[in-house]
Amino acid sequence: MNSKTIFEKSQENRVGIKLPPLDVDTSPILPEYLRRKAKAKLPELSEFDVIRHFTNLSSKNFSIDKNFYPLGSCTMKYNPKIIEKIASLEGFSSLHPHLITNDEEDSVQGALEVIDDLQNYLCEITGMEAFTTTPQAGAHGEMLGMMLIDSYHKEKNNKQKKYVIIPDSSHGTNPATVTMIGYKVITIKSDENGYMDFEEFKKKMNDEVAAVMLTVPNTLGIFNKKIKDLCDIAHEYDALMYYDGANMNAILGVVRPGDIGFDVMHINVHKTFATPHGGGGPGSGPVGVNHKLKEFLPDLGIYKKDDKYFFNKNMENSIGKISPFFGNYGISLRAIAYMKILGKEGMQNASKKAVLNANYILARLKPYFDVPYDMICMHECVLSAKSLKKKYEVSAMDIAKYLIDFNLHAPTVYFPLTVPEAIMIEPTETENKQSIDEFCDKMIEAVKLAETNPKEFLNYPKTLGVCRPDDTRAIKELDVRSIH
Amino acid sequence: MPYTAHTPSEVKEMLEVIGLQSEDELFSPIPNEAKAKAFDIPDGLDEWSAFDSFKELSKKNKVDKICFMGGGYYDHIIPSAVDALAGRSEFYTAYTPYQAEASQGTLQALYEYQSLACELSGMEISNASLYDGGTALAEAALMSVRITRRNKILIDGGVNPEYIKIIKTYLSFRDIEFEVIENIKDSSDIEKLKSKIDENIASYIFQNPNFFGSVQDFSEIVDILHSHKALAVMSSYPISLGILQDGGSLDVDIFCADGQSLGNYLNFGGPSFGMLATKQKYIRDVPGRIIGKTLDKNNKEMFVLTMQAREQHIRRHRATSNICTNQNLLALRATIFLSMLGKNGLVDMANMNYQKSEYLKSELSKIDGIDIYNDNPTFNEFIISTPKLATKLIDELNKKDFLLGVNMSKIYDGFDNKVLIATTEKRTKKEIDSLVNAIREVL
Structure with missing residues (x-):
């Protein structure tokens, strides 16, 4: 996948904004000692270059408008356009x-x-x-x-x-x-x-x-x-x-x-x-x-x-x-x-459906995952991949990386810290039953894969262009800005 | 208007799977003693009624005047492309990039933001943004205390007064000493400052251009600070950096700025975003998110949240800050804006701000009774003294459809007849001339 930065696309003397005219008589410039010595090395692109660059970048994102996004504790619900x-x-x-x-x-x-x-x-x-x-x-x-x-x-x-x-x-x-x-x-x-x-x-x-x-x-x-x-x-x-x-x-x-x-x-x-x-x-x-x-x-x-x-x-x-x-x-x-x-009823309905969705997920996935606290939950439910980890060495993170390969954003994993291999799922009220079922089906498929071919998880995600960052390298060979 | 999709039969089906009879039973874990005693909320609206009512409400705000108001918030150009790109739902409706593979768009854009922030500020590293310019300065103050293990901060009297108030609040709850070194007119009190810098000072916070619009050379002060192993913290105005000395060449330790001027709307003060850039050696003391580039398991380049051991979700009570969100969407707008503006565009835009402001200054100084208060050179704003009370002058210009500027008498003692006036690249010669005429008429 092309991950060239905006700096690498720069061409000297290309211009992206036509500024309003300088229509006043000019005055002497500021004294030398107050002025900047070298120009800031901002990239030089046309407007269209910039449009294409960031449109392409945007396509590398999951978002609530495009994907089921059950990040626990984050309440990723639909934002009405109005x-x-x-x-x-x-x-x-x-x-x-x-x-x-x-x-x-x-x-x-x-x-x-x-x-x-x-x-x-x-x-x-x-x-x-x-x-x-x-x-x-x-x-x-x-x-x-x-x-x-x-x-x-x-x-x-x-x-x-x-x-x-x-x-x-x-x-x-x-x-x-x-x-x-x-x-x-x-x-x-x-x-x-x-x-x-x-x-x-x-x-x-x-x-x-x-x-x-x-x-x-x-x-x-x-x-x-x-x-x-x-x-x-x-x-x-x-x-x-x-x-x-x-x-x-x-x-x-x-x-x-x-x-x-x-x-x-x-x-x-x-x-x-x-x-x-x-x-x-x-x-x-x-x-x-x-x-x-x-x-x-x-x-x-x-x-x-x-x-x-x-x-x-x-x-x-x-x-x-x-x-x-x-x-x-x-x-x-x-x-x-x-x-x-939303109004009164809308708000009450939102909470009802948020809690309904979470409990439905809990009920559907209970047979397949560890459930640290088995009771009616509120707007989110917490599962654990503890047994999967023990039996097949498949972790909560592995499940997460599997899900994103199917255009489902992963739940929050490893939080709360009190639950080992935590998988924290918050569907929110705006998800319909079909997308929730699709998510549950994929979670169950993940368990089946763990039972049959656990090593395969290491290859996920397969279709997103990149797979499993080396976080240690990110710190050891720190690269937090483009040098050009 | 509900934004849920559940049909009655689906609700029934789902409840059956859960093993409950009704939706109300979902709330059975909540004891009666904890139940709400009231919930008196009006009925919901359809989107058209809602839009009409908010449109009416928006008309009660007066935004149709020609804007010469600045003071840290400016009426700059915003290219349509910024709205179009930042408004894409793939950016707009994503969350914090916890799953790197599913967030490469946001992560790369923020990496580019950090790179642009470094170029603009002349600093070595930048975080991925903070709430706004004021809270960024407060975080920088705390950061300087962590780095130096000293407990006193000096604040220049020329720092934005809104920011000073924020810093004061942040510091006072941590029992960190601070002192505001009042200005002499529009200048920093360098002699007083020199006498205050010693081995107990963690940092000195200054602003360039300062809140009076004045541009000064702080290089001597930075040297003195460093000779006492104290840090220099600079508050800046991003657009001015097209022509004004950057933080890096001044050798400041922490650079902060508010990002509103970089492609963001005024928004009545928020949301905007805060810039914080510093030297590489201080990276472990930086608050907020940092994005890094790394390789994936197949040796492909990718971007990730990094240096997370500083942060609250890992370190809890030992974190460098409690900050969780950055102001990603606003930083993204700045990234797009700066990418379009480019190397020469930034210089041209800064120069245009300076030139238009100088023109206004010279035209105003031709009017009898008006004095330019600033002893120092200015960038794109300055203070005028007039024979009229500032409040009255502003009010009279208001009636002529000008937003004249910041009423300095509301902030500083002895400024009864002083107004801070800003000119950006958007103000035309015609508008500037008509302001000058309008002022002439009311004086």
């Missing part, structure tokens, strides 16, 4: 952020209504009291959440608080965030049902615990039955409950974190509310809080008076800013557009 049409409206996309600096509210009423609408929808969906759209991704939301928690304890002079409890099945961003804000992590192992071990939790819970971070349903796709008890116990010690909303897609209209007693949460709107993942961003991770933390929210808010929106810039106890202006406003816009189109 959302992009709305987001492309010039009135939204061409708005300058320093209108906020200038306090020119009159010029941005539409944008502020978008933000207000989104915050109101999110409050209703989650049962929290207030939201901010400023975090630019889920992990950024977690970071803000921890900052708010820290501010709360400082305000209350809770000096002894230094730990955050996290179950071992959590996303890696949770412990990384906790460390970033200067707290220490207490990891609690999962019990035989996949819940955070309740007895262990009670043992570790004390006055030094600042917060408990939970993903609900967790990364095993399991809903913790004792969730209310966990909240109550934590609150006895004035520890705050953090809800990682990465998996909200399972429980729209069924569970609201605020109602259970969570104090702060983030929601990855790019997952649950169908904004495009773009190959890994942009995302947006709005944070919701209850009354305990409201005063600490980032210091750009909005309020409405006599049907007009205003900026709120004087928030005395605010933690400050974590992003410019209102964060990834363009993603907020996409999220609220999707929410309004």
Whole structure:
């Protein structure tokens, strides 16, 4: 397969953009000592060269529009096309952020209504009291959440608080965030049902615990039955409950974190509310809080008076800013557009079908794979290739590489870390029964292949042009840029 | 409008396979005490009603004025090809490239992005992008603390004030000391800065051109920093690098920039993306994704996520950062944009920004009462002082359909009559002349 880089296609003095004319009288150039010595070696191509290069590159990608994409924990659902049409409206996309600096509210009423609408929808969906759209991704939301928690304890002079409890099945961003804000992590192992071990939790819970971070349903796709008890116990010690909303897609209209007693949460709107993942961003991770933390929210808010929106810039106890202006406003816009189109029934239906699809996959594949936690799952199910590995030396990664050869994106593998040879499958609600059946059939074929010809797996994928990268070489002979 | 495909008979069939009677039973693991107490959401809309209502809403935003506003966010050209390519669903609806063989398009494009970022910045290596220019600088500050194991950061008063606020927040929650060295007018306070640099300083963060539009030579400061084994962190404006000194030739240690100007819309401030490039020796301390080239089992070249041992999904609480996403789609747009612009195009575009801004500057300085505030040379924006309060002047120009610029009185004390005005390659002589006339009329 041709993997020539854009630099290798460059031809000297070829031009891809005709700039607008330089129609003013020219002035002397800047003094020598301020100027760049050598030109940046950007490639030189025509517009069409660039079109062809990137169109060809795009054809080397799997994407949700083209492929079943059951990456567990990533919620790869269909992104309706109307959302992009709305987001492309010039009135939204061409708005300058320093209108906020200038306090020119009159010029941005539409944008502020978008933000207000989104915050109101999110409050209703989650049962929290207030939201901010400023975090630019889920992990950024977690970071803000921890900052708010820290501010709360400082305000209350809770000096002894230094730990955050996290179950071992959590996303890696949770412990990384906790460390970033200067707290220490207490990891609690999962019990035989996949819940955070309740007895262990009670043992570790004390006055030094600042917060408990939970993903609900967790990364095993399991809903913790004792969730209310966990909240109550934590609150006895004035520890705050953090809800990682990465998996909200399972429980729209069924569970609201605020109602259970969570104090702060983030929601990855790019997952649950169908904004495009773009190959890994942009995302947006709005944070919701209850009354305990409201005063600490980032210091750009909005309020409405006599049907007009205003900026709120004087928030005395605010933690400050974590992003410019209102964060990834363009993603907020996409999220609220999707929410309004889906509506109440649409959202409830989305969660129902997401959970139905996941359980159907679990039921179909149960006879063929190890199932670490055999119970009704939520929006995703976790299987294990432990026996296949033991009997035939066929790993979860081998299964993944087999699937992609049939235009099915692989599930997430080797996560959660608590499950050996984990295969984490999240089909989402937008997949129909036929594509799910096709996926299940292929998973079963993989097991049959393991039983009959396990060595064959090493040759997969066969049809994608490349097969099995040498990751060690990538590090040892580091090549992270083109030298030309 | 539901985007699900299940027919009633399919639902029944699927439930039978699962062994349940109804969809409600799927939620039986959830105890009643955890169930939602309310869910008062309006009914859904068809796409045409939704579009109409959002179109109405978009009209409440005023975007039809001639834009001279900058301050880190600029009204630059965006070729149609950028929208067309980045809008391809193969790019648009893919996820983080975890399965390399199924993501070679995204991976190669990001490798090319990293290469372009290195060329542009003059640095040795680049990550695959961060959230935006401000958070990139905050990450660079943390990175400098990791590298030097020192705990104090100096921030130049000319750094974008929005960025300074972000850096302050990031640092204050980690108990890292910081001090903003206030400017003398539009210039960095070099003498004060020199007196502050010692063996406790992890890094000094500066911006060129600074938020006042001024271009300065930081090479002396970089040398002083290095003589104290402190790092130089530079915040830059990518388009200016067509003609202005790059990070590499200044020998800075970490280069950051916001990528909005490289083919991205203003988006009311986000999404944009952040650039972070540095020296090869610091690669293990870099936050965010890095793409590398390697060979597959048949010795064919391919691209992969690499150096992942830094990252949260492997190292958890020992990771260099909690960052998971990059701003891939925006970085992709920049990659396409820079590929089209090319070596000479970048220089021409930068020069055009400079020339048009100089023209506006000279025309404005002909008006009685208007002073150019900058003592330093400028790139494509500068500050004017006028006899009118900035707020009033901006408002009056607004009525004449000009977005005059950033109201500096909202940010700095003593700037009551100062406005930051930017000119890009998109502004024509006619537009510039009409702005000058409009200002003349209201003064």
